[in-house]
Amino acid sequence: MAKFQLSCLLSLGLFVGATTAWGDDSGRKGLADKHGPAGIMGDHLHEQGEWMVEYRYMNMYMDDNRVGETTLSDSQAIAYGATSNPITNRGATPTQMTMEMHMVHVMYGASDDVTLYTMLMLPSLTMDHLRGPANPAGPGTDFTTHNSGFGDTTLGALIRLYSTERCDWILNLGASVPTGDIYRTSSAPTGGLVSQPLPYPMRLGSGTFNARPGMTVKYFADWWSWGGQIQTDLPIGKNYRDYQVGSEVRLNTWTQYLLTDQVALSWRGEHVWRDNYDGADPDTPDALISTNVESFRGGYWYNMGFGAQAMWRGNYFNAEIVPTLGQDLNGIQLETDYSIIASWSRAF
Template sequence: MKFGLCFAFGFACLTLWQHSSNADGFDSYRSRADKHAPASIMGDHLHDPGEWMVEYKYMNMYMEDNRAGTRTLSDAGSFTYGDSSTPVTNQGATPTQMTHEMHMLHIMRGVTEDITVYTMLMLPSITMDHQRRGDGSAFTTHNSGFGDTTFGALLRLYSDVNDDLILNLAGSVPTGDIFRTTRIPSRGVTDQALPYPMRLGSGTFNAKPGITWKHYLESGSWGVQFQSDVPIGRNYRDYSVSDEFRLNTWYSHLLTDNFSTSIRLENLWRTNYDGADAATPDAMISTNVESFRGGYSLNLGLGAAALVKGHLLNVEFVPTLYQDLDGIQLETDWTMAASWSKSF
């Protein structure tokens, strides 16, 4: 069903495919500092036939304190919530803080005037702090390595001097490890599986269709993007991660042709997990609970971009404005993204 919906989305958009001839101003609009979307956004631009682009992007998500719905909980409150939640959880420990770093290598190549292909290699590094129930002692777990790999094609559906409508047909393959164990929570006595948020990939092939509309002005540009990430089936641990849907709108303002600032608003929806890994008992800790993975977030992006001798430097800071989370989860305080890219 999920795959069919993603295929139908792509087929419907392909029927709109049309391209207008270049006109005066077309190339000049797309060679300024705002030629790319804010740093957290991808899949928003194409390249000329035969042109390559290499990009390194660093992203960091910081989470502290737990939240049930829209309410922030103390560490003590997290244990109390777990005693009466459905299912009961946090009987062994509660998470208190997490940092999720991501290093990405993004490679794009223009195939035709209207088609650009790309791949993204991911290297996540995840650190989570916890508090044990009972004695209140703290411990930290860490996981890092290769994540899932994304392949995609960007198709220009429509273009004129001021507008680009781009379809993103992408998917990821499960190259990230989804099952590692640690003895840190049990003080070296028994192995325990790392909880869901600390795993490096989805374990499934994921469909990632999206669509972007960008409009260029003399003073800057604005854009709207819908992007999804939908797992296809369950992985070998018998679960699938959240369906994810993002709706972004942004405006980039030119201070000069080589420097721009941006403001962005993001709506993010995630569903709960489907299925369950038998090695993640719900009662132990809330990050093991499949029904505590969904929710809605509203995020604000504040960014800047500089074009320096053909090198594009892009940075964005993204505080969280509002969260309504299913069950009890670590709340996201902020994320940030910074990138360097060069076309040749």
């Protein structure tokens, strides 16, 4: 047991400068940093028979296009499409996008070491465009498309692998169910002349069952805590539109500092790796717009989150602003500027 405690400290890189002993401190995990920052999911469990209900809101804002690490203006994005492989943006180029997400999260402690969870998602997607040279509605004019409804449903189990008064190892056996619509049309791109399927980023789900395994480790000192998490999203097969969204890996580390027992501040670093799509929807020609191109969906993102957590009369509040500091995108894509995440939860 002593060896495992030491290995936990070594794996977190905290054995130097740790200010507390492994004494009796059963209340330490019940302070304001008991949950990770707002952008982290699957990092805590509940006692047997305990329920938790959470409402979570996220808004991600994207503006301008990027090729690799280079930002392009709207006119440059159209010009790039004329020489890219494949040729694209002849119909239009995206110029900015807002992705809002409303989430309802329910957790239940099946035992002290196993917590079950499910999450319902309601995305609202809005994308602005500039029409390209081959658009019948007139090049250089702009238009907006919008899509909203139910997204894919997430469910799973969190399993406590190891725990002391100061350290937790949690396995996440998660999955998603394809409840989000992946085929809707709009006549906005052609000014009402012809309807077209909405491109990939405007669709409400993946269309496939996805495995979402993950692992979280947390360490609690007297007035601060540290966490690390790896989370994956692995599509299984292709959907009925004959494509598969890209696999994704997210690696997060965070530190939280207690201002009081009820208020904490957090800092978080996030690495995101995402693959291109596999296969292709037969009704989404590459030449029309870059958001139809399956080989332009992957890349790497580095995000940094700054947040705060607070407890008040049994309620738990969590908020974070997450600017994107670095991104290297495959092909041409909208670049991500920042996200805002906030949640309220209550256990009973």
